[in-house]
Amino acid sequence: MNAICPHCKGKLSLSSVLRDKDVKDGAIETMYACPHCKAVLGFSFMG
Numbered sequence: 001m002n003a004i005c006p007h008c009k010g011k012l013s014l015s016s017v018l019r020d021k022d023v024k025d026g027a028i029e030t031m032y033a034c035p036h037c038k039a040v041l042g043f044s045f046m047g
């Protein structure tokens with residue numbers, strides 16, 4: 001992932017983006033957040 005945060009225009013990369021894992025109904029939900037302004041960028045689900 002190479003992107004710009006839509007909130008603070010900070011640079012995002014796979015190594016710098018914040019991840020927060022949660023388990024919901026047996027599926028792993030990962031929340032991605034901007035390391036600069038902490039804005040939530042999106043979610044992904046695995047399971």
Ligand SMILES: [Zn+2]
Pocket residue numbers: 005006007008009010034035036037038039
């Ligand atoms: Zn940001």
